[in-house]
Amino acid sequence: MEYSEKVMEHFMNPRNVGEIKDADGVGEVGNPVCGDLMTMYIRVKDDVITDIKFKTFGCGAAIATSSMVTELVKDKTIKEALSITNKDVVDELDGLPPIKMHCSLLAEEGIKAAIEDYRKRKDKKDSRNQRFEIEN
Amino acid sequence: MDNLIYLDHGSTTPTDQRVVEAMLPYFNKLYGNPSSIYSLARESKRAKEDAREEVAKLLNAKAEEIVFTSGGTEADNSAIKGIAFANKAKGNHIITSRIEHHAVLNTCKWLSGQGFTVSYIGVDKYGVLDLDELKGAITDKTILITIMHANNEVGVIEPLAEIARIAKDSGVCLHTDAVQTVGKIPVDVNVLGIDLLVLSGHKFYGPKGVGALYIRKGTKIASLLHGGYHEGNRRAGTENIPGIVGLGKVCKIAMEEREEDEKRVKALRDDLEERIAKKIDDIIVNGHPEMRLAGTLNICVKYIEGESMLLCLDHEGIAASSGSACTSASLEPSHVLTAMGIPAELAHGSLRFTLGRSNTKEDIDKVIEVLPPIVSKLRKMSPFGKG
Numbered sequence: 001m002e003y004s005e006k007v008m009e010h011f012m013n014p015r016n017v018g019e020i021k022d023a024d025g026v027g028e029v030g031n032p033v034c035g036d037l038m039t040m041y042i043r044v045k046d047d048v049i050t051d052i053k054f055k056t057f058g059c060g061a062a063i064a065t066s067s068m069v070t071e072l073v074k075d076k077t078i079k080e081a082l083s084i085t086n087k088d089v090v091d092e093l094d095g096l097p098p099i100k101m102h103c104s105l106l107a108e109e110g111i112k113a114a115i116e117d118y119r120k121r122k123d124k125k126d127s128r129n130q131r132f133e134i135e136n
Numbered sequence: 137m138d139n140l141i142y143l144d145h146g147s148t149t150p151t152d153q154r155v156v157e158a159m160l161p162y163f164n165k166l167y168g169n170p171s172s173i174y175s176l177a178r179e180s181k182r183a184k185e186d187a188r189e190e191v192a193k194l195l196n197a198k199a200e201e202i203v204f205t206s207g208g209t210e211a212d213n214s215a216i217k218g219i220a221f222a223n224k225a226k227g228n229h230i231i232t233s234r235i236e237h238h239a240v241l242n243t244c245k246w247l248s249g250q251g252f253t254v255s256y257i258g259v260d261k262y263g264v265l266d267l268d269e270l271k272g273a274i275t276d277k278t279i280l281i282t283i284m285h286a287n288n289e290v291g292v293i294e295p296l297a298e299i300a301r302i303a304k305d306s307g308v309c310l311h312t313d314a315v316q317t318v319g320k321i322p323v324d325v326n327v328l329g330i331d332l333l334v335l336s337g338h339k340f341y342g343p344k345g346v347g348a349l350y351i352r353k354g355t356k357i358a359s360l361l362h363g364g365y366h367e368g369n370r371r372a373g374t375e376n377i378p379g380i381v382g383l384g385k386v387c388k389i390a391m392e393e394r395e396e397d398e399k400r401v402k403a404l405r406d407d408l409e410e411r412i413a414k415k416i417d418d419i420i421v422n423g424h425p426e427m428r429l430a431g432t433l434n435i436c437v438k439y440i441e442g443e444s445m446l447l448c449l450d451h452e453g454i455a456a457s458s459g460s461a462c463t464s465a466s467l468e469p470s471h472v473l474t475a476m477g478i479p480a481e482l483a484h485g486s487l488r489f490t491l492g493r494s495n496t497k498e499d500i501d502k503v504i505e506v507l508p509p510i511v512s513k514l515r516k517m518s519p520f521g522k523g
Contacts, residue, residue: 003447008447011444011447012448012451014517017516017517028519032480032481032484032520033479033480033481034480035441035460035469035480035481035484036441037519037520038519039519055517055518055519056517056518056519057439057440057441057517057518057519057520058441058444059441059442059443059444059460060443060444060447062441062444063444063517
């Protein structure tokens with residue numbers, strides 16, 4: 001099994017590692033029992049992902065796909081971010097060994113989970129605001 | 137590769153230069169087929185029988201009890217299937233352990249689809265076989281017990297002599313996969329009381345593609361390969377003479393140098409173990425503290441995954457291995473660590489160093505210099521709140 005240079009480059013120098021303290025959305029996917037766990041933090045302003053950070057427990061491919069997907073969605077609108085697939089991540093990394101394809105799926109799911117969390121929080125906030133407006 | 141620090145001797149070893157030189161004439165100068173009649177062929181035959189003597193000597197066996205094979209996997213298949221098929225009338229039950237190499241495990245698994253039943257005996261937290269469970273598993277249908285001499289992942293050495301007594305008391309044949317021990321610790325088939333034993337050349341500085349199966353005289357066994365009348369009609373196929381010569385040579389070297397090697401390697405391994413434990417928090421050393429191969433150090437590094445550590449070590453020119461799922465073709469972590477009761481998420485973070493003849497104190501210093509920063513870098517990336 002061999003990784004592309006791009007995978008190794010992202011693995012050795014991952015972008016956007018860390019946490020966002022008061023993130024607008026957090027997505028956690030994977031399972032440590034299966035050997036990978038990915039947490040994605042996003043900050044959203046005017047429907048644009050202005051900042052993103054990740055923390056990943058996993059193999060080289062899991063870390064490289066995490067890093068790549070954060071680059072792909074940063075400064076994109078929510079809609080654009082949702083249209084990014086695992087295939088886009090793999091293509092940008094110049095391919096992944098077949099048994100590592102699930103890592104790229106995890107990266108796609110991580111972003112989707114963070115966006116879903118963001119939307120849930122937003123809906124809650126919106127309905128709270130609405131209620132607040134009605135009550136006043 | 138000049139600066140490579142090779143710490144994966146459990147996987148394979150470089151062929152000893154003396155072995156390479158012994159083999160060379162048998163490729164294109166003394167290339168005769170030992171089954172032929174002319175003098176060139178007789179030369180090959182003599183070399184083959186000399187090698188058989190050397191292998192037998194190392195095991196304290198008789199030369200005629202040694203059958204050359206293409207390696208450990210073929211020898212394990214031959215032993216297990218051979219005993220199973222030859223003793224069908226007697227029974228259909230095989231006993232093995234949960235920590236065997238796949239050459240044994242998957243052979244047993246295949247047989248369980250062929251009308252045989254297999255019991256997989258558990259191990260304790262150190263990887264030592266549960267002897268009571270073994271005793272309890274034997275039935276009047278049991279025809280074979282197959283337990284490895286030492287485990288390839290954690291290096292635990294199984295109490296084979298005791299297992300042999302249990303097998304003998306029940307009149308059951310005992311096979312052992314000894315590819316990790318032959319050439320490293322004393323392996324005497326009579327002291328241990330083994331009926332069948334497997335060794336592999338490339339695990340102890342011999343060439344790849346050659347191994348041997350020891351079959352105690354009088355053992356009823358069927359052949360795996362059918363064809364010509366080679367190896368006393370026990371293994372068909374023109375013999376791999378260069379490989380066999382190499383195996384003979386490496387057995388001779390092991391007789392002379394094994395003890396010295398073991399002492400030196402153990403000192404290095406102990407040093408590595410001690411310093412890693414001092415420098416890195418939250419690690420677990422796997423395997424038995426004493427009953428362990430001299431060169432093996434297997435650790436679980438909490439909060440991070442094995443393959444990513446291996447990639448970083450490789451970047452620093454250090455070759456090691458892991459029981460993480462990500463380093464194999466499956467998604468399951470090491471069956472050995474799991475059988476020892478280690479949780480899957482920890483097993484994914486295992487790291488195996490297997491030291492050998494070429495290693496020096498400088499190699500250990502280098503590992504101690506680069507591993508702690510690798511671990512802390514990966515832990516900073518990990519969502520488990522460390523770092």
